[in-house]
Amino acid sequence: MGSLAPVPAIHAILEKALAGARLSPADALALITSQDWTSIVAAGHQRRLAMHDPGAVSYTAYRVINYTNFCDVDCSFCSFKDEIESDRGYTLDLDQIAAKTEEALALGVDHIFLQGGVNPKLPLSYYVDALRMLSGKYGVHVRGFSPIELLRLARKENLPLPELLAILKEAGLASVPGAGAEILTDRMRQILSPKKLSGADWCHVMGECHKLGLPGSSNIVFGSVETPEDVIEHLGLIRDQQDRTGGFLAFIPWVFQPQTKKFTVRHVVGWEYLRLIAVSRLFLDNIPNIEVSVLGMGKDLGELALYAGANDINSIVIEENVLRSSGLKTLGAAKKFIREAGFIPRRRTLGYEFGKYAEAETESALP
Numbered sequence: 001m002g003s004l005a006p007v008p009a010i011h012a013i014l015e016k017a018l019a020g021a022r023l024s025p026a027d028a029l030a031l032i033t034s035q036d037w038t039s040i041v042a043a044g045h046q047r048r049l050a051m052h053d054p055g056a057v058s059y060t061a062y063r064v065i066n067y068t069n070f071c072d073v074d075c076s077f078c079s080f081k082d083e084i085e086s087d088r089g090y091t092l093d094l095d096q097i098a099a100k101t102e103e104a105l106a107l108g109v110d111h112i113f114l115q116g117g118v119n120p121k122l123p124l125s126y127y128v129d130a131l132r133m134l135s136g137k138y139g140v141h142v143r144g145f146s147p148i149e150l151l152r153l154a155r156k157e158n159l160p161l162p163e164l165l166a167i168l169k170e171a172g173l174a175s176v177p178g179a180g181a182e183i184l185t186d187r188m189r190q191i192l193s194p195k196k197l198s199g200a201d202w203c204h205v206m207g208e209c210h211k212l213g214l215p216g217s218s219n220i221v222f223g224s225v226e227t228p229e230d231v232i233e234h235l236g237l238i239r240d241q242q243d244r245t246g247g248f249l250a251f252i253p254w255v256f257q258p259q260t261k262k263f264t265v266r267h268v269v270g271w272e273y274l275r276l277i278a279v280s281r282l283f284l285d286n287i288p289n290i291e292v293s294v295l296g297m298g299k300d301l302g303e304l305a306l307y308a309g310a311n312d313i314n315s316i317v318i319e320e321n322v323l324r325s326s327g328l329k330t331l332g333a334a335k336k337f338i339r340e341a342g343f344i345p346r347r348r349t350l351g352y353e354f355g356k357y358a359e360a361e362t363e364s365a366l367p
């Protein structure tokens, strides 16, 4: 990883960003290929301090319910899915989804994240019934469905995408994840997931969600054979989409986890992750929140990322079948982590609302 731009040029780019000017893709490429990572990280943190309460870091808690693992998309990095006709796969029925929701509520967690494989056998009524139950009977915020799940369901039901989204929203869908983006360049789609939707289609689906009042997050998953150019093109696609439709509340960098033999991951050096957090903060000037994945990156790097541009930890996840790692398992652990890193914890909703949880309630909700 060479330093393509001399240090004075890097400093000029950082000054430009700190003055509030928009960075070009060439600026961002110079940053992402520079080994002067301490300057970049310092600027990322400075920008974050100017945009958010300097003394606070936010967090949330949600339960992931992987409602089915049948999938016919065949991403090269995925060990979660089972073939459609396999006798090993599963689809949860409403009672099973209800039981998992009740477990979450008993722990003080009132946000549910529905994520599946792409199961062509499930009818629209399955999704509508689940959403009605979750939002009506249980009153939880439901985030759900990656763009490929939404696009394939619309095609299967022969519905225009906006019509499908309106039906799901009416049934209780409140927001959408940035799942399935990985890296959006055509070159990387061919390597990672040639049967998934293209980067342009991913952006289109997210834009339609935003227009219908379904906000969400965006992310990048790196640490395979992507180039710096792939990373910056990906960030540019996200920023351009945000300019068009708003709706991305946050951006979250993740690294690939080793899951399958046919997909090789590389070791992402700690400072490389921190540099990407900072470049995301500086380049994505229209996305307010940068989240650090303590679940994926571990606590030590997570603490440092809070001094590199991140203002939120992405956070307590109860049951995550796609990614197995040691994250923060309770609300108490999340608050302790943030305090030990030097900040005041602020619990938020998935929609980045802060009024819902009184601190006293947060203190007593989980051990």
Ligand code: SF4
Pocket (backbone or CB within 6 Å): 071, 072, 073, 074, 075, 078, 079, 080, 081, 116, 117, 118, 148, 193
């Ligand atoms: S990552 Fe998602 S879409 Fe890709 S194979 Fe796995 S479950 Fe299917």
